[in-house]
Structure formats: C-alpha cells, structure tokens
Amino acid sequence: MATVNKNLSVYDKNTVPKAKNFRFGVVVSEWNDTITEGLYNGANEAFLENSVPADNIIRWNVPGSFELVYGCKKMLQTQNVDAVIAIGCVIQGQTKHFDFVCEGVTQGIKDLNVQSDIPVIFCVLTDNTMQQSIDRSGGIHGNKGTEAAIAAIKMAFIRQQASLTHQKPTGPLLSAGAMQLEEGSPLELKE
Numbered sequence: 001m002a003t004v005n006k007n008l009s010v011y012d013k014n015t016v017p018k019a020k021n022f023r024f025g026v027v028v029s030e031w032n033d034t035i036t037e038g039l040y041n042g043a044n045e046a047f048l049e050n051s052v053p054a055d056n057i058i059r060w061n062v063p064g065s066f067e068l069v070y071g072c073k074k075m076l077q078t079q080n081v082d083a084v085i086a087i088g089c090v091i092q093g094q095t096k097h098f099d100f101v102c103e104g105v106t107q108g109i110k111d112l113n114v115q116s117d118i119p120v121i122f123c124v125l126t127d128n129t130m131q132q133s134i135d136r137s138g139g140i141h142g143n144k145g146t147e148a149a150i151a152a153i154k155m156a157f158i159r160q161q162a163s164l165t166h167q168k169p170t171g172p173l174l175s176a177g178a179m180q181l182e183e184g185s186p187l188e189l190k191e
C-alpha cells in the first residue's frame with residue numbers, strides 16, 4: 001500500500017510492546033541532513049513516547065547512506081543494543097549513482113539482518129524529489145522515522161520472545177568459551 005494511502009506514522013500505542021528496558025542504536029546519514037534530522041526526530045520522539053529512556057538511545061552519524069551499512073555493523077559489534085535503525089535519504093540526481101547507492105545500502109542492511117542476531121531497521125528514503133522526502137519526514141505523508149522506531153520496538157520484542165522460548169540443548173557443555181550450538185547443528189562437536 002502506498003504511503004499516500006496509509007500514513008503509518010499514526011499508530012495505536014496499545015499495539016506497541018513496552019520498551020523501557022530496550023536499548024536502541026540509530027545511525028544517521030549526513031547527506032540531505034534536513035531530511036535525516038526530521039527522520040531522526042520522528043524516531044526519537046516515538047521511542048520516548050513508548051517509554052524508552054533517553055539514555056538508551058545511542059546515535060551515530062555517518063557521511064552518507066552508503067556508509068550506513070558499516071556504521072550499523074560497528075554499532076552491532078560494539079554497543080549493547082536490542083535493535084538498530086539506519087536513517088538516510090537518497091534523492092535521484094542526474095546519473096545512475098542513485099541506483100547504486102540505493103541498491104548497496106538496501107542489500108547491505110539486508111545482509112546485516114541475515115548475519116546478525118540483532119534487527120536492523122531500514123529507514124532510508126529513496127525518493128525522486130526533495131519534496132517527496134519532505135513529505136515523508138514529518139510532512140503530509142507522516143514520518144518514516146516514527147514508523148522505523150515502532151518497527152524497532154516490535155522487532156526487539158520478537159527477538160526477546162524468541163530467546164525466551166528457545167530451549168538450549170542440555171547435552172555436554174562445549175569447550176569453555178565455545179558457542180553453545182543447537183543440537184544437531186552441523187558444527188556440533190561429536191562425542
């Protein structure tokens with residue numbers, strides 16, 4: 001459904017899990033910073049509205065959307081967070097550069113979600129015009145930053161619930177410091 005038909009920035013707080021114990025990373029691109037600041041403000045306000053303590057929101061800036069992948073990777077590796085939001089705004093110019101930046105950041109964030117246990121939320125506008133970006137970062141079509149924060153809370157909750165229900169094998173412990181592998185894992189050490 002197109003954004004123009006459904007403004008997801010309007011949400012029912014009763015459908016959002018309590019987030020006061022979660023920690024969130026937010027990596028923000030400096031390209032088109034008037035837009036990315038609007039997206040960040042939307043995300044930050046949504047976090048605060050859903051009881052996330054301000055100290056639990058960690059913000060890093062990167063030069064452009066293509067650097068979001070590296071910034072999010074380092075955020076995942078070094079910060080104790082329950083989800084990360086990648087915020088960027090890519091606007092079509094005169095050349096094909098738009099296509100490669102959008103593809104690169106999209107695939108890169110997808111890869112992080114595959115490789116990492118911590119969810120990375122895609123809040124990168126890929127617009128034809130600046131006006132489209134204005135409309136989606138606090139304008140007439142809402143704020144994708146707000147949507148991203150709600151998605152981050154929901155995904156952090158899903159991750160938490162999944163870890164609570166996952167039954168670790170009770171078999172022999174692996175060598176000290178070894179990753180606890182699921183029973184039947186191809187990597188499981190055989191007796």
Ligand SMILES: Nc1c(NC[C@H](O)[C@H](O)[C@H](O)CO)[nH]c(=O)[nH]c1=O
Nearest residue numbers: 029031063064065066088089090091
């Ligand atoms: N044109 C836009 C860019 N371009 C810069 C790239 O993201 C990257 O920083 C550069 O290629 C160096 O690696 N970035 C945006 O975020 N938005 C644009 O519209």
Ligand SMILES: CC(=O)[C@@H](O)COP(=O)(O)O
Nearest residue numbers: 091092093094095097098
């Ligand atoms: C997405 C971009 O990198 C693009 O805005 C740069 O503009 P141009 O394609 O005119 O060089």
